[in-house]
Amino acid sequence: MVYETEDGELLKGNSPTEILEDLRNGSRFAADQELEAFLDKFVIRIHEFYGTLITSRDHAQIVSDLVTIGYLSRKE
Numbered sequence: 001m002v003y004e005t006e007d008g009e010l011l012k013g014n015s016p017t018e019i020l021e022d023l024r025n026g027s028r029f030a031a032d033q034e035l036e037a038f039l040d041k042f043v044i045r046i047h048e049f050y051g052t053l054i055t056s057r058d059h060a061q062i063v064s065d066l067v068t069i070g071y072l073s074r075k076e
Contacts, residue, residue: 001013001014001015001016001018001019001074001076002074002075002076003019003063003067003072003073003074003075004072004073004075005023005071005072006070006071006072006073009026010075011023011026011072015059016059016060016062016063017035017059019059019063020035020038020039020059020062020063021035023042024038024039024042030042036057039057039062043062046066046069046071050069050070050071052065052069054066
């Protein structure tokens with residue numbers, strides 16, 4: 001699986017969890033955080049910038065929601 005962020009960053013992984021881990025690992029300030037701690041703060045930022053509240057903690061649903069709002073687009 002390959003996704004591209006709206007900023008042009010490519011995220012790669014074999015599962016939604018690995019996609020979200022790659023997103024976290026690309027973060028300058030959060031790469032050392034546990035994935036769930038990163039997601040807690042990330043969904044707040046998504047809500048602030050897009051007005052969309054992501055409430056699911058299912059990784060596949062989070063990736064799907066990010067595609068729906070236009071933050072991610074699937075490349076492969």
